[in-house]
Amino acid sequence: MRQLIKKEIALCVHPTGYIFLSFALLTFVPNYPYEMIFFFSCLSVFFCCLTARENGDVAFTCALPVKKRLVPIARILTMSGFQCVLLVLTGAVGAIKGAAVPAEMYLNYAGLSANIALLGNAAIVLGTFNLVFFAGYYKNPEKVGIPFVAGGALVVLLIGIFIVLRWTVPFFMQTLNGLNSENAPFKALWLLIGLTVYAVLTAAACKISANRFEKTDI
Amino acid sequence: MNALTVRDLTKTYPGFKLDGVSFTVGQGRIVGLIGANGAGKSTTLKGILRLISATGEVSVYGKDMRAEEFAAKQLIGYAGGGFRFYPMKRLDAIRKAYAAFFPAWDQEKYERYLARFDLSEEKRGKELSDGMKVKFAVALAVSHGAKLLIMDEPTSGLDPLSREEFCDHILGLVRNEGISVLFSTHITSDLMRIADDVVYLSRGKVLADCPLEQLLSRYRVVRFGARGQAEAARAIGIKAVKNGYEGLLERGNAVPDGASAEDATLDSVMIHLEIAGREGEKCGN
Known part of the structure; x- marks a missing residue:
């Protein structure tokens, strides 16, 4: 598995996978739905899979001495690694912003502030995308577009729901919004819930993808 | 092994x-x-x-x-x-x-x-x-x-x-x-x-699985004057050619009068077996 992940990084990761990590800096933009940062992360997953298809990666990899069912798991874990790095970077940049700007400027009027509760939302968004996109993609790796449209649409819908919640539900509007130091236990709890959902959905994506890919003809 | x-x-x-x-x-x-x-x-x-x-x-x-x-x-x-x-x-x-x-x-x-x-x-x-x-x-x-x-x-x-x-x-x-x-x-x-x-x-089926020489030596390509003559000789994969008809005959089969025979090439074996669509040609089986 380690070799497969190294191969993914060396041959398959699209430059946007790295470039979009810098989008963590978007948390400095005032009044912006920061969950959108993670939509770009989903876009880089799409680009990686698209590039892999154009490069004949699946046939190359399956001819290597590896179990066929490990091929999709290696891809998902690699992409998941980038997602986790983006989560950490976004959290770190958000914390820096919290320390650097006045509290009233930190408050986000377009969605949640760049705090750890935002990372909970982001983790739910990414986990959902992983499940929908990879499960669809590994049904037929020749078709990258349809799974991305399905996954991307769901991501946008989820982001929309989180924005609506921010404006309609006091828990999101007040408790989860603002600086990390305010209502910290609730924010941490929401982060924990988000990460758990992410882990469960991504694990499900691995299992479904491996099962489907094993039956796929290359 | x-x-x-x-x-x-x-x-x-x-x-x-x-x-x-x-x-x-x-x-x-x-x-x-x-x-x-x-x-x-x-x-x-x-x-x-x-x-x-x-x-x-x-x-x-x-x-x-x-x-x-x-x-x-x-x-x-x-x-x-x-x-x-x-x-x-x-x-x-x-x-x-x-x-x-x-x-x-x-x-x-x-x-x-x-x-x-x-x-x-x-x-x-x-x-x-x-x-x-x-x-x-x-x-x-x-x-x-x-x-x-x-x-x-x-x-x-x-x-x-x-x-x-x-x-x-x-x-x-x-x-x-x-x-x-x-x-x-x-x-x-x-x-x-x-x-x-x-x-x-x-x-999608194996028609032959054998040494190359064995496959080639098994057949001759025979040219016949008429299709009926080729069919009577039970030629394999009969096809029209410039001056008559052509098919494969196994080496043991006699070449009819008026027909000419030559050694089979891999191309000719493939072409005639393909035409015949013949099964059970596995040599050695």
Whole structure:
């Protein structure tokens, strides 16, 4: 598995996978739905899979001495690694912003502030995308577009729901919004819930993808 | 022990069925997998490598491809039709990623092959000619200690000189390193140069699986004046030619008066067997 992940990084990761990590800096933009940062992360997953298809990666990899069912798991874990790095970077940049700007400027009027509760939302968004996109993609790796449209649409819908919640539900509007130091236990709890959902959905994506890919003809 | 044993390999697509393909590749043998376009050659190779979900049993030096996939694939060097992968990547990047999967990777051997093939690792895949791509694929395949080389139409698209070079390299590998080879092709001149055995596929079924010489010596090509004469002689795969009709006759069958016979070539055997669509032509069975 380690070799497969190294191969993914060396041959398959699209430059946007790295470039979009810098989008963590978007948390400095005032009044912006920061969950959108993670939509770009989903876009880089799409680009990686698209590039892999154009490069004949699946046939190359399956001819290597590896179990066929490990091929999709290696891809998902690699992409998941980038997602986790983006989560950490976004959290770190958000914390820096919290320390650097006045509290009233930190408050986000377009969605949640760049705090750890935002990372909970982001983790739910990414986990959902992983499940929908990879499960669809590994049904037929020749078709990258349809799974991305399905996954991307769901991501946008989820982001929309989180924005609506921010404006309609006091828990999101007040408790989860603002600086990390305010209502910290609730924010941490929401982060924990988000990460758990992410882990469960991504694990499900691995299992479904491996099962489907094993039956796929290359 | 055979280098490769394929038993009852079956795969069904809409409109095509690979139907119970069975054959073996002996150690140190070069086996040509032949057949018309769409006969099932690539499907067979994909089935062997488990790139498709076919049923049946495949073992490499006794290691079952399903149960011992990792160990079995360590023994295989696979080269598709040229090297179509990662055209924008430099060859050294591809080699590094590839070599990491093989504990027995021999870098010195790889570099010797690069030098012999006049290949530079600084090039990108897209900068290689078709012949160079095949050579790069072969260099990768043989440098990890593979004992069985599987190639899918490796000479397709190559000029005659490159094909000749390729055949020389394959012969060298077999003679010097004891590697066994299975390669698919529809270029019969390459087969005549290097193949020991042939597996002839037609419409997803094995029509012949035997030494090349045995297949050729089994038939004669006979020219008849009239179709009725050819049918009466029970010629195989009768077709109209310039001055009459032509078909295959097994060597034991008498050539009728007025008909002329000559030694069969691989092309003529393929053409007439294909026309006949005949089953049960497995020599040795």
